[in-house]
Amino acid sequence: MLKRTLIDLLTQAAAEAQRTGKLPSITLPKIVIERPQNTEHGDYASSLPLKLARVTRLNPLTIANDLVSFIAPNPKVGQVVATAPGFINFTLKSDWLARQVEVILKADETHDNTKLETAGRVQIEFVSVNPTGPLHVGHGRGAILGSTLANVFAAAGYRVEKEYYINDAGNQIDAFYRSLYTRYQQYLGEVAEMPEDGYLGDYMVDLVREIMAGNDDRFRHLPKPEIASGLGKLGLEKIIGQIKADLELLGVSFDVWFSEQSLHEGGQYQEALSRLQQGGYLSEKEGATWFVSTALGEDKDNVVIRSDGSPTYFATDIAYHYDKFLKRKFDTVINIWGADHLGHVSRMKAAVAAMGIDPEQFKVITSQMVTLRRGGELVRVSKRSGDIITLRELVEEVGADACRFFFLSRTADSQMDFDLELAKKQSADNPVYYVQYAYARITSILRLARERGINYENGDVSLLTTEPELTLIRKMLLLPEIVELIANTLEPHHLTYYAQDLATVFHRFYKQCRVVSSNKALSKARLKLVEAAKTVLSRTLHLMGMTAPEKM
């Protein structure tokens, strides 16, 4: 990593400055290397002198000049200059940059796999929607966030598992069973009223029809409760199947489908609760059992076992996280929840802490609401009302690539409007096409070279010296930093901005530098560069879960 190199150089320079008395012997502040937004300030910069000036009361520019004089020569680093008010700017060497083309080609798609020291086993749990109805648009946001983060973590050297938690127990499932049974009665022509808390969507009617298709008498001779549960189980299976299929459309898959029910059957529920009990975190009150989260700074306690003896959702979720951390021993657990679960975040963190787990290992991303608009009209998305826009409808209308890019390009913690009309109408102007077009252009150039029988294996990359060429290389070298940034901040939206930047510098290079020309040596060198760009752009698109089209 370049930043690492520069930090080392600065650390050594500072030590040398202290040894020679130019700098007082104080403990150095954390050295931060940033990328200046103005390219005139070089490739990297540090404001270390400004920070040192504060503690040493010396002139920052003087410190900067002194440090620069102590910076050891390095094959990667060219110019190092001190500038007012107290920055040190680094510029990378052009010949080193050019050589990176070979490095990228040699390493292929894995070139940016950074091995972070902290890398370990990480679990990302996302979507985890109750299997009581189809996925809607908001779920798509979580699905895309989660699957992209998983890609990024894998690229950063972590061992990642993607998991879907199936809520196959509890009240909502019960309501689902009762709703389905009612629809079944109606299907048979009986008069039956949907339950108060039922699922009213038409999909429930379709579901019954589907289950009964060609098998009308399968429940005929069974007693009522058995019909309800038999029907319910079949319905669940079908809906889970639909959820899987819908996610597949978006390019989202899971390694583990984890059953809530299994926490009760496998004993984790009991173990988790007795662990809390032993820690003194449970108390009896009003006939129920409470988790005393106020002891951990929460504003209120929460019920874990109702007065009728049944566990709350919170209780099973505690058991679930007990299983994640203490049974399966993940180093990091990331949950992606919708904004409607906000109230659950802090008490869950408290519960994790109560089980003796380092809260740093537990991260929750809450993705804010997505409101749908059709033209000017707002569409409220609710699963229980009949009026829903499903994720499937959205993907079929807009396309998976555009969908992914659109959702990814906003930070998770800001709410977003998704205007279906606009998404369709502007599809030609959608940045996704801009980025993919760059990729198609690249493959087209390489195709031409192949058709002309140009073998560029022996191309000499030291011929790559012009500004558009070096700018492209600089941008390509940024990807590992983006991957690291996202792994640390859990903010995958940076990828979309990077993809557009990369496409832009490629288009600019293309415009200014003829690749296949009469200058054979230069052609070969540039073909190598184009091939490297293809690798990096393809990598970027795949991290986002998008396709890299050869033609469009």
Added chain:
RNA sequence: GCGCCUAUAGCUCAGCGGACAGAGCAUCGGUCUUCGGAACCGAGGGUCGUGGGUUCGAAUCCCUCUAGGCGCGCCA
């Protein structure tokens, strides 16, 4: 009422305590046209919601207020 999130160009949004606040779309003007014009170049457009504070330095950190969203159940 309490907690969390959001407020930056006409629109949609980036912006890690640092150097004149950026991009896409839209608007206006230009380029070239043998490798894909779904391209490239340029211009205009901003009291970074308001008011304070910390700092050498704030869109970024702290507090006030305003507006919008979400949450505050023995629902999940």
